Amino acid sequence: MRIIVNNSSMTPIYEQIAGQIKQMITDGGLVSGTALPSVRTLAKDLRISSLTVKKSYDALEKEGYVITVHGKGTFVADTNAALMEEEHRKQLEKRMEEVIREGRVCGLSDEELRELFEIILTG
């Protein structure tokens, strides 16, 4: 497992870690049942606090990507196709939001954005 933390990124570190692990799970790089490194091991490797790693694992667990067995560790969960699809959809939604925000910053009205979207969609 290879995780890279960017300390100058505005994205919170726990989100960076959770995002990368999620990516590995959706890509099939991490299969269900695989044990993730312990919180303290990963914290040491990445030179960040244990609490940060714990937050990432908690976030992944909440979304159903991993399960934590008390006293044993954290493992990749049985992710189903529906969850994956949901995740892809969410990512797409997020990117669309970004595009819309950028458009508004440039001074485009909602109507203009809609038009632009239509043009590209039918183009």
Add this chain to the structure above:
Amino acid sequence: MIRLDGLTKNYDNFSLNCTLEVKPGNITGLVGVNGAGKSTTFKSILGLVKPDGGRMTIFGREVTEPSPEDKEDIGFVMSGACFCEEFNVKKIKKILEASYKNFDGEYFDSLCEKFSMPTDKKTKEFSTGMKARLKLITAMSHNAKLLILDEPTAGLDVLARNELLDMLRDYTDENRSVLISSHISSDLEGICDDIYVIHEGSIILHEETDVIIDEFGMLKLDRRQYEDIDKKHIVYVLEGNNGFDCITDNRQFYEDNYPDIIIEKGSIDSFLNVAERGARI
């Protein structure tokens, strides 16, 4: 693990009023400028300074100073203090053996070997880095549940500091806690679960390190921007020649509502700088 409730100590021109808690398994940082009260806090916990008031709970029991049994379970590094410079590591080991019931000679030796500590050399011939390592090895040598570390990385270069912090990471587990101070904020940002900021004897901030870095931020504003901006999430402001530096505890709010202003990530250094020299709002 340890809790201070309004612990006070009064000197002629300084008074400490400190409330903080170190939870089991946590590495907690205490930061502040020189003279803010860090060392007085540490000394109170170690029983080297007698508090004038407030409450102190160590390992679940309320005490006025740590008992001899408590001290067995506390490892410490104080800035400056070290062993008699005429001693070598072998002699120091004998002293530790006689001092701590739980002294673990094998572990002490293994750490000395791991960090290539010369055992026959007098410590006065040690480099700054070697002395710092020896102090931390000593603190970790008797299976202490709590480490009190006052500036353990002072005077060390980046490699030696990282090595020391890695030693510390190896030592801590779910049942061992650390209270650490440092003037090098990046050291603390990389290791502490939560941080207390102390200013003129009082705690002015306690947050998880993550929150300080991810949710706090610094806004850099010119006068017009400063006058127009909604200040409900600004906690400190410092006016300078080139404008206003503002610390916010809700960076997202300003990112969402003021896309044109300059916003930096939060850091302990920026917080300290603005909180120390600026004004609270």
